[in-house]
Amino acid sequence: IIDMPAMPRIMFVHRKIADELLKGTGNTLENLQKEIDSEIKPKSFLIPGKRIRIIEASRTDEITMNNVAAWIEGSDPELKKEIVIFSGHADHIGETGGTVNPGADDNASGCAAILEIAQAFQSLEKKPPRSVLFLWVTGEEIGLFGSQSYVENPLFPLENTVADLNMDMIGRVRGSADTTENTPMTDKTGLFVITGNQSKELVDIANEVDSKTALDLDYSLSGRNHPLQLFSRSDHYNFVKKDIPVLFFSTGLHTDYHKSGDTPDKIDYEKMELVTRTIFEIGYNVASRKKRIVVDNPFSKW
Secondary structure, eight states, rough: BBBBTTTBBBOOOHHHHHHHTTHHHHHOOHHHHHHHHOOSSSOOOOOOOOOOOOOOHHHHHHOOOOOOEEOOOSSSSTTSSEEEEEEEEOOOOOOOTTEOOOOOIIIHHHHHHHHHHHHHHOOOOOOOOSSSEEEEEEOOTTTTTHHHHHSSSOOOGGGGEEEEEESSSSSSOOTTTSSTTSOOOOEEEEEEEEEEOOOHHHHHHHHHHHTTTSSSETTTTSSTOOOGGGGGGGTTHHHHTTTTOOEEEEEBBEEEEEETTTOGGOOOHHHHHHHHHHHHHHHHHHHHSSSOOSSSSSSSOO
């Protein structure tokens, strides 16, 4: 059984159990899989006359996973108390079934972008008025635990945290197989921005920066009601729950997502640089404004 924030519980069963449940329906798991693969559509149906009893046992393994943080102090004596966060997860799913999943896009791309953004801020002769925190979190793939740990034990008071700009899978361009509803991808100049519209000003800043770049920001995957639920599937969501406005940047869910094909040679580095520069500009603008952005649609009021 898998639990993820804001997602339905997912239960995995053995093939033998699945086929036992399907007896008398005229279907087998193998046939259903072939139909689903050929039509790329779900095959859901009721199975009458059968009852299931589930006995759940849990096992707890205690392990230590570390977040990594770096900080650049702001230049204004008062505004430096406020923090703009750039975040991304540094973990991946590792090995499955004897196959290594490299995670070049998910999320080595986001991790590399944060490093470059940190270098860009550090190279500025005059730092922005607000402080900037670069946060590489862990445990995202198993439940957003690293970002949850941060908001429960923040390095700086959450009430002083102005925004979180989160990066997860920002290095790919749409391929020939990326055409289904479950694999939305952007083209050479596209970038998905997922938001809950907590701050109109934050979105306005992003659009203003976008108007000066070759990128095209796409908000179509935003919101709590989108079927893919990307709004709750990466580390920005834990900041959302603390009434901190977020922008979540991604180039999309390609067909190599969580597979061995997520390799560095498939990254479009020109696009990734353009995306990284754009996210830097948005964050720099947020950190440099005279007045803090207003949170006019806080999660706690939803």
